[in-house]
Amino acid sequence: xxxxxxxxxxxxxxxxxxxxxxxxxxxxxxxxxxxxxxxxxxxxxxxxxxxxxxxxxxxxxxxxxxxxxxxxxxxxxxxxxxxxxxxxxxxxxxxxxxxxxxxxxxxxxxxxxxxxxxxxxxxxxxxxxxxxxxxxxxxxxxxxxxxxxxxxxxxxxxxxxxxxxx
Numbered sequence: 256x257x258x259x260x261x262x263x264x265x266x267x268x269x270x271x272x273x274x275x276x277x278x279x280x281x282x283x284x285x286x287x288x289x290x291x292x293x294x295x296x297x298x299x300x301x302x303x304x305x306x307x308x309x310x311x312x313x314x315x316x317x318x319x320x321x322x323x324x325x326x327x328x329x330x331x332x333x334x335x336x337x338x339x340x341x342x343x344x345x346x347x348x349x350x351x352x353x354x355x356x357x358x359x360x361x362x363x364x365x366x367x368x369x370x371x372x373x374x375x376x377x378x379x380x381x382x383x384x385x386x387x388x389x390x391x392x393x394x395x396x397x398x399x400x401x402x403x404x405x406x407x408x409x410x411x412x413x414x415x416x417x418x419x420x421x
Contacts, residue, residue, distance in 0.1 A: 260297050270384055271296070274314070277368050277380045278321040280314050288324045295320040305394055311386065315394040320376050323374070367416040373408040382406055 263269075275289040282344045303309065366374060374395065381391045388399040388406075395402070 256399070260300060263313060264293065264295065267310065270310075271313070271317050273384070274317045274321055274380060276365065277376065278325055279365070280333070282368055284324075288321060291324060292317045292320045307390065311390045311393060313386065314381055314386065318381070318394060322373055322377075350403065352416065363417060363420050364413070367413050367420075371409060372418075375405055375412075377408045378402055378405050379413070 271292050272285075272289055274293060275285045279285045280289050296313055296316050299312075303312050307315075368379060371379065377395060378391055381394060386394075388402045391402045391406075392399040397405075
């Protein structure tokens with residue numbers, strides 16, 4: 256089962272983008288991370304043996320690259336050139352109160368997910384992408400029972416944070 260890079264990016268590009276946004280808040284660094292992830296997936300495809308689904312394999316590569324990215328940038332001094340800049344178009348675009356509320360809720364959830372330690376963040380984001388406990392366990396190298404425990408604790412933590420935000 257050898258899939259080509261283009262078809263994998265076409266099928267899983269949105270998923271990879273969501274992984275990048277769950278690890279990186281800054282839009283410029285998100286794009287950098289997404290490019291790093293795409294390159295890592297391209298390089299890793301020749302090593303895919305079919306032991307898992309291609310989705311699980313791609314997510315393993317993506318999460319490993321994201322962890323490396325976060326670790327690297329945590330060691331770097333603050334760089335003004337990557338400051339978040341809100342798009343001027345965003346402030347001009349009309350939006351309903353409901354849309355603005357939904358955007359605020361989504362931002363609060365993403366901020367809470369980014370504040371998690373790496374392993375709970377990985378497990379939570381993979382669960383949200385529809386991976387089974389067994390698939391998550393394969394990616395993280397832990398038991399599926401441990402995945403369940405970590406996921407339940409993470410959901411509880413996120414619920415508490417989200418209620419505190421209100």
